[in-house]
Amino acid sequence: MNIPTPHIEAKKGDFAKTVLMPGDPLRARFIAEHYLEDAVLVNSVRQMSGYTGTYKGKRVSVMASGMGMPSMGIYSYELFNGYDVENIIRIGTAGALREDLHLRDLVFGIGACTNSNFAAQYQLPGSFAPTASFPLLRKAVEAAEKREGLHYMVGNLLSSDTFYSDSNLDVNWRKMGVLAVEMEAAALYMNAARTGKQALAICTISDSIVTGEATNSAEREKSFRDMMELALEIAPE
Incomplete structure (x- = not known):
């Protein structure tokens, strides 16, 4: 793949081996400003801010993924x-599908x-089950x-292609034990599997489909610090 890529202007070596990916570019900037030392902006194409710095002596990057599996699919593919x-x-962030998941609780996917039809590109003779990398989990x-x-x-998790849906199918996913709904993890996990890399989705409950809390x-953008700090702590060098 040619560098820079169509969506990332960084040079070779600008990114650390581990990248934290919030959906929101403002959350990426918040992490860079509050947690990383000597953070340098390495990407600003389409305002998808990417930074590289150090956290407790280890080199770490943070970059926004945008919303949805197509956006996560593009950025994680180019990074990998x-x-x-x-x-x-x-x-x-994710919406809780269980009553015992509350605002600011964490879900490890x-x-x-x-x-989504994202896996159709692999032309598999069945359904692929996207999973996290166990060492990170x-x-x-x-x-x-x-x-x-x-x-x-x-x-x-449920990675949904629709935020606003004509059908209320959440109850069916809940019956299958799914904890929460978000929009990016499955694409990330599939790209990681295809490239032999590692991925994990850590989501903070931002709202509840069950109770209506939000x-x-x-x-x-700024208050989900448990998730941010935990991801920084476990980031491999």
């Missing part, structure tokens, strides 16, 4: 294939169900166990 990135940790659980007062669950945009 063009910039030699080895690990991508999605740090995004061991798998990502989807209503294990590190996340171990780190979460050490954080006092942190409530988290490990299980399936956070606002400012809270989603």
Whole structure:
């Protein structure tokens, strides 16, 4: 793949081996400004801000993915294939599908169900099950166990192509034990599988499909620090 890519203007070597990927460019900037030392802006194409700096001595990058599987599919593909990135940790938001998941709880996506046709490109003779990389998942659980007062669950996410839907199918996914709905993890997991790289989705519950509770945009940008800090702690060098 030629560098720069069609969607990333960075030079070879500008990205660390591990990239944290929030959906929101403003969350990427918030992490760079509040957690990374000597952070440098390495991408601003389409305002998808990407930064590289250090966190407790290790080199880490953070870059926005945008919303939805097509956007995540583009950026994670180019990072894995063009910039030699080895690990991508999605740090995004999700809507709870269970009553015992509350605002600001974390969900670690061991798998990502989807209503998308993203996997059709692989021409497989069946359905592919997108899953997280176990080494990253294990590190996340171990780190979460050490954080006092942190409530988290490990299980399936639903990566949906639709935010506004004519059909209310959430109850059917809930019957299958799916914890929360978001819009990017399945594409990330499939790109990681295809390239032999590692990926994990860590999602903060920003709203509840069950109870109607919700956070606002400012809270989603700046207040989900447990997710940000945990991802930075587990990021491989």
